[in-house]
Amino acid sequence: MIKVANLVKRFGDATVLDGIDLEIDRGEIIVVIGPSGTGKSTLLRCLNFLERPDAGRLTLGDLDVDVTRASRADILAARRRTAFVFQNYALFANKTALENIAEGLIVVNRWPKARAHARAREILERIGLADKADAYPASLSGGQQQRVGIGRAMAAQAEVILFDEPTSSLDPEWVEEVLALMKQLAAERQTMLVVTHEMGFARDVADRVIFMEGGRIVEQGPPSRLFNAPEDPRTRDFLRKVLAAAPSS
Amino acid sequence: MSVLDFDYMLGLVPILLSYLPLTLGMAMAGMVLALALACGLAVIRVLRIPGLNGITLLFISFFRGTPLLVQLFLFYYGLPQVLSFLTQINGITATIMGLTLHFSAYMAESIRAAIVGVDRSQTEAALSIGMTNAQLMRRIVLPQATRVAVPTLMNYFIDMIKATSLAFTLGVTELMGATQKEAAGSFLYFEAFITVAVIYWGIVELLAWCQRRLEWRLNEAYRR
Numbered sequence: 001m002i003k004v005a006n007l008v009k010r011f012g013d014a015t016v017l018d019g020i021d022l023e024i025d026r027g028e029i030i031v032v033i034g035p036s037g038t039g040k041s042t043l044l045r046c047l048n049f050l051e052r053p054d055a056g057r058l059t060l061g062d063l064d065v066d067v068t069r070a071s072r073a074d075i076l077a078a079r080r081r082t083a084f085v086f087q088n089y090a091l092f093a094n095k096t097a098l099e100n101i102a103e104g105l106i107v108v109n110r111w112p113k114a115r116a117h118a119r120a121r122e123i124l125e126r127i128g129l130a131d132k133a134d135a136y137p138a139s140l141s142g143g144q145q146q147r148v149g150i151g152r153a154m155a156a157q158a159e160v161i162l163f164d165e166p167t168s169s170l171d172p173e174w175v176e177e178v179l180a181l182m183k184q185l186a187a188e189r190q191t192m193l194v195v196t197h198e199m200g201f202a203r204d205v206a207d208r209v210i211f212m213e214g215g216r217i218v219e220q221g222p223p224s225r226l227f228n229a230p231e232d233p234r235t236r237d238f239l240r241k242v243l244a245a246a247p248s249s
Numbered sequence: 250m251s252v253l254d255f256d257y258m259l260g261l262v263p264i265l266l267s268y269l270p271l272t273l274g275m276a277m278a279g280m281v282l283a284l285a286l287a288c289g290l291a292v293i294r295v296l297r298i299p300g301l302n303g304i305t306l307l308f309i310s311f312f313r314g315t316p317l318l319v320q321l322f323l324f325y326y327g328l329p330q331v332l333s334f335l336t337q338i339n340g341i342t343a344t345i346m347g348l349t350l351h352f353s354a355y356m357a358e359s360i361r362a363a364i365v366g367v368d369r370s371q372t373e374a375a376l377s378i379g380m381t382n383a384q385l386m387r388r389i390v391l392p393q394a395t396r397v398a399v400p401t402l403m404n405y406f407i408d409m410i411k412a413t414s415l416a417f418t419l420g421v422t423e424l425m426g427a428t429q430k431e432a433a434g435s436f437l438y439f440e441a442f443i444t445v446a447v448i449y450w451g452i453v454e455l456l457a458w459c460q461r462r463l464e465w466r467l468n469e470a471y472r473r
Binding site: 048050076079080082083084086088090091092093094095096103104107108136137138139152156 | 368370371373374375376377378379380381384388389392393396469470471472
């Protein structure tokens with residue numbers, strides 16, 4: 001289980017996260033929506049310590065830290081318990097698809113290379129890229145790169161996979177295959193925290209949708225309730241805008 | 250104008266080539282030392298280590314801002330007058346020292362640029378899966394920085410080979426010094442210097458070929 005208590009992050013004078021409280025159950029799929037610049041990505045980045053939070057308490061499985069006192073070891077431990085999928089894939093350009101997935105197992109988990117490669121091949125199979133094992137990122141399409149990015153996160157066997165707008169950099173033709181893979185993971189009850197503008201995905205897949213604005217959680221609930229009967233006027237306003245822009249699904 | 254004395258030139262080739270080991274030896278020693286120093290300087294610049302960063306900037310500014318010949322004269326003729334333990338310094342040592350310091354200043358900046366040029370998001374990705382800074386450097390950043398830096402570093406090596414000819418001004422009989430002596434004996438200056446020019450040219454072309462092979466290999470991951 002994951003628990004975030006009173007998480008605060010400031011950039012200079014701007015308070016980007018203003019006391020976030022959040023609990024995520026094992027196997028829960030949560031989608032975070034909200035206007036740009038409201039701290040959604042920062043929330044994910046703080047959970048992974050890519051940003052150092054200014055206050056708060058973080059519980060990730062058996063790890064429980066006051067973020068202001070987190071040691072180097074705590075930070076590495078937190079990162080091992082959270083896997084990250086980046087908007088721009090961020091694959092290691094000098095490594096093949098197989099090596100990208102196996103890298104963490106070899107370097108961080110200290111698995112023997114053969115075992116790590118065997119696991120990476122299983123994952124490539126699951127993400128439908130078994131034939132691309134030896135391809136370098138430069139020769140893969142955006143959709144394939146992001147699937148490898150997700151594969152790399154799967155390999156980490158973290159408590160949760162954090163998806164930071166995983167389809168926002170993709171050409172429209174590749175969005176569907178990435179969402180399909182995410183749906184497949186959701187069906188396997190992989191714990192996921194997803195920041196996305198794909199409202200269709202939120203509606204169909206999420207157990208819970210969180211609406212964030214101004215560094216706070218404004219409203220949350222099951223998608224059926226949040227999309228059909230939003231309580232807060234800010235949620236209503238946001239949904240009206242995005243659903244008008246993308247009336248499909 | 251007389252016709253070129255080809256027999257003299259052909260006879261000169263083996264004599265001059267016997268000085269090639271010294272020329273290449275100085276260049277290689279200079280390259281290895283300069284590379285090591287440049288890596289250290291580059292890391293100081295990338296990490297902006299307080300104190301050392303300023304000294305590094307001053308070092309780079311001085312050794313890029315003054316001619317190599319001035320630096321060589323400074324080490325060989327100048328420093329022994331103020332630092333008595335350097336009185337024993339010979340021309341070869343002074344040349345290697347000069348090449349090292351001079352070229353490390355240039356190379357440090359290309360290495361720094363290559364490190365900084367590695368996509369920042371890959372650094373975050375490596376950190377996100379729990380790699381330490383050292384693991385991230387060794388496995389992700391440096392291999393990619395090497396690919397970017399190699400062409401420029403090879404160019405500096407080529408430059409350095411040619412710059413060893415300045416050792417002749419410190420009384421070292423290397424390729425250039427030997428040519429000068431031969432020419433002074435035969436008075437066939439044009440033949441002598443065109444011969445040495447072709448020898449330098451040949452070495453550089455050979456290296457350029459090696460460089461292309463190396464780059465082809467390093468680019469393996471980036472071909473579509």
